[in-house]
Amino acid sequence: MFESLFDVDPGASQAELRDVIERCERLKSAAAAAQARAAAQWATARRDAEATAGIPASRRGRGLAAEIALARRDSTTNGDRHLGMGKALVHEMPYTLAALEAGVLSEWRATIIVAESACLTVQDRGRLDREMCSEPARLDGLGNKRIRAEAKKIAYRLDPHAVVERARKVPRDSTVSTRPAPDNMVYVTALMPLTQGIACYASLKREADTHPDGRPRGQVMTDTMYARITGRSAAEAVPMTVNVVLSDEALIGTGDAAAAVQDHDPIPAEVARRLIADAVDAQGLVELRRLYAAPTTGALVAMESRTRAFPAGLAQFIRLRDQICRTPFCDTPIRHIDHAEPHRRGGRTDACNGRGSCERCNYTKEAPGWRVRTYFDPRGRHVAEHITPTGAVYRSTAPPIAGGLRVLSRDVHLVTVHRAA
Structure with a gap:
């Protein structure tokens, strides 16, 4: 009835449509199992290759979790979870892996079982795996909460001291x-x-x-x-400092291009104007600094410094331009202003070679085989290319100012609002 696995016949019955959805869900689980196997095999291959190359044991495998996350088009912050789950399923939890491969477990429910068994020894983890997943019928109808509860119960029975010690350490992650x-x-x-x-x-x-x-x-x-x-009523004015980037038309009320707020999503021009006006009415301080952007893209212009460290003004400029970590798929806030081409190799301290990154992605870039290249494309947009040890290339483009709308003139303003209560 179906031309291919993913083609849906317009005349399909309701029961047939249900079957398609069920089949696709099983396929997602089977694909997750295949990804787990590939991740575990990749980890072994990478460590063997680096051992042959003479890389110290303490440094082998660095950056692999980030590579796996990029290959999955996911944030690098999730890379450790993907890699850890693959290794655990393949080497320590064969029954959970089989249930995932058969579509009995979803990827997230398999992840829950792996996470709840993480505090156990390898032997006890194997016992939990066998007890929970050796008979797939026992998993039928269990939702996320019941899967987690069952895994917790078994883990506590197998090694109560390990579970208690884990709970004692958890508050450090608050x-x-x-x-x-x-x-x-x-x-x-x-x-x-x-x-x-x-x-x-x-x-x-x-x-x-x-x-x-x-x-x-x-x-x-x-x-x-x-x-x-x-300690303040919700009705009181909020003392704050906010950086808002908007075009001159949006600032004076003749344009509706969205404004960019640092560490937040774009906001409508009217909301940005009201924010600035409220600060003036509250006798707060409003600083206006003129920036420049490419008229067709809203990309901010470059700046440069002769020092190794990015000076405050240039660092702020890069934060405003990049908004979040520039590694593809990583939505983490910027923690470091980083040289794409390291300074020790002649990398310049300027807006082209500078990029905003989270702490993890900055350190990942230093692992063997990684390289980041930055440039401005013909439209004036800042592009960061991330080249992995296997030669894969992932690109990210700095988001345009003014919410992605065309800037009608070259004038873009950074408005720093210091609003008193």
Whole structure:
């Protein structure tokens, strides 16, 4: 009935369409198993080749996780997970790998089992693997939560001390992060110990339940959290410093090109103008600095320095231009301003050779066989080429200023808003 595996007959019945979806899901699981096998085999081949080349044992395999992530078109921050999962499944957890290959487990559920067994010895990990996955029928109907609960239960029974020790160390990984959300909103996420997280949520929930005032329940919880963290009412003006890049037309109100906000998604021109106007009304300080951009692309012009380290102005320029780590598929915030061609090899300290990167990607670039090349293309866009040890080339282009819309003149402004409460 189907011309190929992925062609859907316009006249297919509902049952046939269901079968297509089920078949494709099994194929995704089988492909994930094949990726796991390839990753484990690649790790062995890389270490053998580097041993033959005389690379010290402590340095063998560096950068491979990032290569695997790029090959999967994923962020390099996920590379360690992909590589670790492949090695664990192939060398230590054959039953979980078989269940994944057969489509009984999804890739994410296999990842959960691998993660929950990570604190165990190789022998105990094998016992958990056999107990959970040797009979695929036992996995039928189990969702993510039940898979995680079952793996936790078995792990604790096999080695309670290892599980407790792991839980004791976990708070060291506590962190708070943000990521953009639609409609000029932002997600604030806190990773913290279980009891603390439940206590925080219960306190906010109780506030919303006991003090209803007409606002949506979620807004009451959000405003309460903000007030308790900052000591300010959500209705008060926010003291802040924000860097906004926008065209002159957007600044004076004759254009609607989006504005670029550092460390955030683009915002509408009207929102940017209101942000600046609010700062002026609140007697805050607004600094205006003129930049230049290519009229057709919005790419910022180059700057240069004779020093090895990037001076503050040039580093800020590169952060504004790149916005996030320039390694393809990596959405991590910029931590380092890095020489694409290392300074020790004659790399210049200028906007062309400079790139914003996260800490991991900066260090990965120093692994044997890696190289990064940067240039401006004919349209004036800054391009970073990442060449891996196997010769694969991945490119990323700096996002255009003004939200990707055409800049009607050469004037682009960096507005630094220092708004007082």
